[in-house]
Structure formats: C-alpha cells, structure tokens
Amino acid sequence: MIKEDTRFLIVGLGLIGGSYARGLSKRGLSVDAIDTNPDSISYALEQGMIRRGATRPDPALIAEADVVVFALYPGVMIDWIREHQHLFRPGTLLTDVAGVKCHVVDVIQGFLREDLEFIGSHPMAGKEVYGVRNSDESIFKIANFIVTPTEKNTPGAIAAARRIGELLDFHTIVELDPATHDEMIGFVSQLTHAIAVSLMTCNEDEGLQNYTGDSFRDLTRIARINEKMWSELFLLNREVLIAQIDSFTCELLRMREILCRQDRAALEEMFIHSTRRRALFDR
Amino acid sequence: MIKEDTRFLIVGLGLIGGSYARGLSKRGLSVDAIDTNPDSISYALEQGMIRRGATRPDPALIAEADVVVFALYPGVMIDWIREHQHLFRPGTLLTDVAGVKCHVVDVIQGFLREDLEFIGSHPMAGKEVYGVRNSDESIFKIANFIVTPTEKNTPGAIAAARRIGELLDFHTIVELDPATHDEMIGFVSQLTHAIAVSLMTCNEDEGLQNYTGDSFRDLTRIARINEKMWSELFLLNREVLIAQIDSFTCELLRMREILCRQDRAALEEMFIHSTRRRALFDR
Numbered sequence: 001m002i003k004e005d006t007r008f009l010i011v012g013l014g015l016i017g018g019s020y021a022r023g024l025s026k027r028g029l030s031v032d033a034i035d036t037n038p039d040s041i042s043y044a045l046e047q048g049m050i051r052r053g054a055t056r057p058d059p060a061l062i063a064e065a066d067v068v069v070f071a072l073y074p075g076v077m078i079d080w081i082r083e084h085q086h087l088f089r090p091g092t093l094l095t096d097v098a099g100v101k102c103h104v105v106d107v108i109q110g111f112l113r114e115d116l117e118f119i120g121s122h123p124m125a126g127k128e129v130y131g132v133r134n135s136d137e138s139i140f141k142i143a144n145f146i147v148t149p150t151e152k153n154t155p156g157a158i159a160a161a162r163r164i165g166e167l168l169d170f171h172t173i174v175e176l177d178p179a180t181h182d183e184m185i186g187f188v189s190q191l192t193h194a195i196a197v198s199l200m201t202c203n204e205d206e207g208l209q210n211y212t213g214d215s216f217r218d219l220t221r222i223a224r225i226n227e228k229m230w231s232e233l234f235l236l237n238r239e240v241l242i243a244q245i246d247s248f249t250c251e252l253l254r255m256r257e258i259l260c261r262q263d264r265a266a267l268e269e270m271f272i273h274s275t276r277r278r279a280l281f282d283r
Numbered sequence: 284m285i286k287e288d289t290r291f292l293i294v295g296l297g298l299i300g301g302s303y304a305r306g307l308s309k310r311g312l313s314v315d316a317i318d319t320n321p322d323s324i325s326y327a328l329e330q331g332m333i334r335r336g337a338t339r340p341d342p343a344l345i346a347e348a349d350v351v352v353f354a355l356y357p358g359v360m361i362d363w364i365r366e367h368q369h370l371f372r373p374g375t376l377l378t379d380v381a382g383v384k385c386h387v388v389d390v391i392q393g394f395l396r397e398d399l400e401f402i403g404s405h406p407m408a409g410k411e412v413y414g415v416r417n418s419d420e421s422i423f424k425i426a427n428f429i430v431t432p433t434e435k436n437t438p439g440a441i442a443a444a445r446r447i448g449e450l451l452d453f454h455t456i457v458e459l460d461p462a463t464h465d466e467m468i469g470f471v472s473q474l475t476h477a478i479a480v481s482l483m484t485c486n487e488d489e490g491l492q493n494y495t496g497d498s499f500r501d502l503t504r505i506a507r508i509n510e511k512m513w514s515e516l517f518l519l520n521r522e523v524l525i526a527q528i529d530s531f532t533c534e535l536l537r538m539r540e541i542l543c544r545q546d547r548a549a550l551e552e553m554f555i556h557s558t559r560r561r562a563l564f565d566r
Contacts, residue, residue: 124494124496125496142497143496144493144494144495144496146494172493174493174494176494184488184491184494185494187486187488187491188491188494188495188496188498188499189496189498189499191482192482192498192499192501192502193498194535194538195478195482195502195535196498196502196557197538197553197554197557198531198534198535198537198538199474199475199478199531199534200556200557200560200561201534201553201556201557201560202530202531202533202534202535203470203530205467205470208467208470208471208564209563209564210427210455210457211407211427211429211457211459211467211468211471212427212471212564213407213408213426213427213471213472214425215471215472215475215476215479215504215505216471216472216475216564217564218475218501218502218504218505219475219478219479219501219502219505220557220561220564221498221501221561222498222501222502223557223558223560223561224557224558224561224562225554225557225558226554227550227551227552227554227555227558228551230554231547231550231551231554232547234542234550235542235545235547235550238542238543238545241542242539242542242543245535245536245538245539245542246539247485247486248481248482248485248535249532249535249536250485251481251482251484251485252477252478252481252485252528252531252532253528253532254481255477255480255481255528256525256528256529259517259518259521259524259525259528260521260525262518262521264514264515264518267510267513267514267517267518268510268511268514269510270480270484271480271508271509271510271513271514272510273483273484274479274480274483274484274503274506274507274508275506275507275508275510277483277484277506278483278503278504278506278507279507280492281491281492281495281499281500281503
C-alpha cells in the first residue's frame with residue numbers, strides 16, 4: 001500500500017511530527033505538513049523536511065494525501081478529524097502517534113466516514129524538549145513502534161502502518177490490541193512518570209541538589225514533563241494508571257513492612273528478585 | 284596532614300577500595316592493601332595499584348600505615364576495627380566509605396583507642412558491577428565526597444579526609460554531620476533504590492521487556508542491587524528510610540486522588556512543579 005509515490009501529510013509539526021517528516025523525506029517520500037504555527041512550517045520548508053506546508057486545514061493538501069499522520073494531542077486530533085474528514089479523498093489512510101489508544105481509536109473509528117480508515121500507532125520515542133526545531137529521526141532507532149489494530153482495520157492498513165515504522169527505522173515493530181497497549185503503557189511509561197513526578201515533588205529541601213548522585217538523576221529525568229500532554233494522557237488512561245499505582249504502592253509498602261520487622265532475609269530475597277528481573281530488560 | 288610520603292592502607296579491595304587504590308597510586312602515594320581474597324591482592328599487585336598486599340591483618344602493614352581506609356561492609360568494618368585496633372600505631376587516622384554514617388561513626392568512635400581517630404567519609408559513587416577488576420577511579424570525577432565529622436574529630440583529621448577527596452578528584456567535597464547525611468541519603472539514594480526495586484518486582488509480566496522505553500530502563504537501572512550490602516545499609520538507616528517511603532507514598536497517593544476526581548488543573552500544577560524542581564538538579 002505504501003509505495004515510492006505515496007504522498008504523506010503530517011498534521012502537527014512538533015517534535016514527533018517533525019521527526020516523522022525528516023525520516024520520511026530522507027527516504028525520498030513526499031511529505032506535506034499542516035501546523036497552526038507559521039514558524040514551524042517555514043522552518044520545515046527551509047530544512048527541506050517537507051515539500052509543502054499550510055497553517056490552516058488546506059483542502060488541496062488534504063485531498064492529495066494518501067496517508068495522513070496526526071501528531072497532535074489526542075483531544076485536538078479527535079476534534080480535527082471530526083471537523084475536517086469531509087476533505088479527505090476516499091481511501092485515505094489515517095494514523096496517529098498518541099501515547100494512549102483505547103479512547104482515541106474507539107472514538108475515531110466510531111465516527112469516521114466508511115470510505116476512510118484509521119489505524120492507531122504509537123512510536124515509543126521522545127525527548128525532554130519540544131517543537132520541530134528539536135525534531136530528530138534518530139530517536140526512533142532504539143525505540144519500539146506499536147501498531148494497535150482493531151477488527152475494523154484491514155490487512156492492508158495494518159501492513160501500511162508497520163511499513164511506516166520500518167521506513168522510520170524503528171528498532172522493533174509490534175502489534176497489540178488497544179486495551180493491551182494501554183495496560184502495558186500504564187505500567188512502563190505512565191507509572192514511571194507518576195513515580196518520577198512524585199519523587200520530585202515530595203521533598204522541598206532546597207539543598208538536595210548538592211548531594212545528588214546519579215541514581216536520583218536517573219529516576220527523576222522524566223519529571224521534566226509537558227504538563228498539557230501528560231495530563232491528557234494520564235486522564236485518558238486513568239483507570240489503568242490507578243491500578244498500576246496501587247500495585248506498585250502495595251509492593252513498596254511490603255518493603256516498608258520488611259524494614260519495620262528488620263527481616264534481613266526477606267529484604268535480600270526482594271533484592272535478588274529485582275536483580276534477576278532487571279537483567280531481562282538490558283538492551 | 285597528608286603529605287607526599289603518607290602511607291595508605293586500604294582494607295577491603297572491592298570496587299570502591301580498588302578505585303581508591305588506583306587513584307591514590309596514580310597520585311604517586313604509597314598504597315598497601317588487605318583483602319581476604321588472594322586473587323584480588325595479586326590482581327592489584329600486577330596492575331601496580333598497590334605496593335604491598337596481604338590476605339590477613341598483617342601486623343607489619345597495619346603498623347606502618349598513616350591513613351587506613353576501610354572499604355568493607357559496615358558490620359564487617361566495625362568488627363575488624365574492634366578486633367585489630369591494638370595493631371595501629373598511635374596517631375593513625377582511620378576513615379571509611381560506608382553509605383550510612385550515624386551508626387558506624389557512633390559505634391566506632393565509641394570504642395576506639397584514645398590515641399587513634401576515626402572520621403566518616405562517604406564517596407557517593409558506584410557501579411552496577413563489583414570487585415577490584417571493575418575498579419575505576421574515574422567514577423569519582425562526577426561524584427560528591429561527603430565528610431561527616433563529629434565533635435570527637437580534630438580539624439587535622441577533617442582536613443585530611445577532605446584532602447583524600449581532592450586527591451581522588453571528586454567533583455564536590457562537602458561536610459555534613461552524620462544525622463543530616465543519613466537523612467539526605469535516605470532520600471536521594473535509599474528511597475530511589477527502594478522505588479526501583481519495588482517497580483521491578485511489582486509486575487511479573489514476562490513480555491514487558493519487549494515494550495520498554497528508556498524511561499522504564501532509567502528508573503530500574505539501580506534495581507540490580509547487591510543484596511548483602513544494600514540490606515545492611517537499609518536496615519542501619521531504617522527509621523529514616525521508612526519516613527521517606529511514607530512521604531513519597533503520600534505524594535503518589537495525592538496524584539492518585541487527583542486522577543480519581545479527574546482534576547486536570549491539579550495534575551498540570553503537579554507537573555509544572557516537578558518540571559521546575561527537576562531543573563535545579565541538572566548538572
């Protein structure tokens with residue numbers, strides 16, 4: 001389905017949208033972009049990241065697209081598609097980059113025109129900086145690309161979404177149903193951010209930075225967090241995240257209880273277990 | 284107090300003891316070592332890290348030392364000093380590398396001969412690997428060196444301990460009283476390890492490693508943990524650590540409560556706060 005002359009349209013030219021534009025253009029593919037910020041569009045044009053750009057939902061650009069990648073916050077994306085879906089040519093494939101999938105996929109597939117197809121994608125990559133000027137397609141090289149098909153998706157669309165992951169040179173490309181995706185992401189991404197933020201905000205001592213070792217820096221790096229995007233992602237997946245917080249808190253309180261009763265053997269067992277399990281995650 | 288001809292004795296030639304030996308020898312200082320493992324001693328001799336070595340508490344080596352650095356687990360160190368302190372020359376300075384200070388300093392200063400002096404030191408450096416073969420003095424370059432004097436310490440001993448930190452090229456050298464040290468370390472080091480371990484052991488899903496991003500790897504790197512050493516450190520500082528676990532858990536449960544009531548503004552405020560606070564910790 002994706003060929004040499006496939007025309008891509010990226011809606012939302014921030015860090016991830018910009019990195020998609022760079023990566024696909026380097027592959028020789030035709031990439032257009034829409035972003036409300038004129039500076040982002042002119043920068044991308046100057047850099048040769050895109051062929052054409054617009055700051056409004058330009059009907060000509062939209063009608064020419066074969067594949068549209070939405071790199072917007074979930075709520076903005078849903079509204080955009082609802083409002084502008086009449087502008088797409090029949091057969092256009094829509095996909096996204098959102099970090100949560102159940103709500104997004106369910107809502108969009110629910111209202112989308114019958115002659116269009118939406119398939120969820122999640123590039124598990126990012127940086128602690130934002131915007132097209134920080135975009136960099138090399139962030140995908142060590143990252144996972146997750147495609148989240150439902151029964152409404154065709155084999156052709158699934159193959160096309162996977163092909164985008166290949167073109168962008170992702171380390172691993174996998175398929176998960178949206179619910180399994182959100183469960184997993186609630187643990188490996190959202191719970192870790194919840195922990196980092198809480199660790200950062202639970203102690204107001206102003207002098208701590210003078211004594212901080214690498215371990216504290218490692219655990220709190222992701223406490224620098226885009227509050228608009230992550231609030232939206234947390235709230236869209238709140239039931240899963242609350243369950244993950246409960247499971248983690250329960251385990252930390254088990255350690256607390258071991259400390260209270262000074263049970264060295266139980267503490268050592270917990271450390272041996274964590275060491276063995278962590279070894280599985282080395283890359 | 285520390286001069287070009289000062290003779291160092293390192294007791295315990297593991298990762299930290301070995302890194303001390305490398306760093307001090309490179310500075311042209313005389314370094315001897317005692318370790319029960321003959322392989323560690325012969326390796327260090329081959330590498331030119333030490334001048335002389337012994338696998339037992341050799342009275343000649345011990346009597347010649349001007350400064351003795353104990354790089355042993357806290358309990359082993361306390362027993363060693365109690366049993367062998369009669370072998371030191373009057374005026375010998377003893378110091379250590381233990382990660383908790385109140386108990387260690389209090390006990391040792393309590394029973395030590397009047398003509399010897401013990402001053403606590405904590406090099407906040409490490410690796411996830413162990414033993415003299417992994418020793419590397421460059422781990423000190425970005426690390427903090429903390430000296431923990433009490434009213435029993437002399438200005439000369441404090442200056443000597445600080446000088447060791449300088450000779451080993453630590454990034455920052457500071458003084459803290461033992462209680463303040465343990466409070467701080469309970470937060471920046473022990474709580475972070477408790478969190479990493481609990482995060483690693485609270486979920487038994489075997490497939491998670493296929494979907495893991497950098498944030499999860501960052502948060503769990505220190506979940507590979509030496510169970511003997513860390514159990515000892517946790518238990519020696521358990522009251523502080525329990526209080527830190529409570530303060531962190533309280534903050535994480537505040538976030539949980541915000542998620543339950545879907546309070547986007549409160550969530551954004553927490554993220555803005557954590558982002559602002561984390562910026563202080565960049566190095």
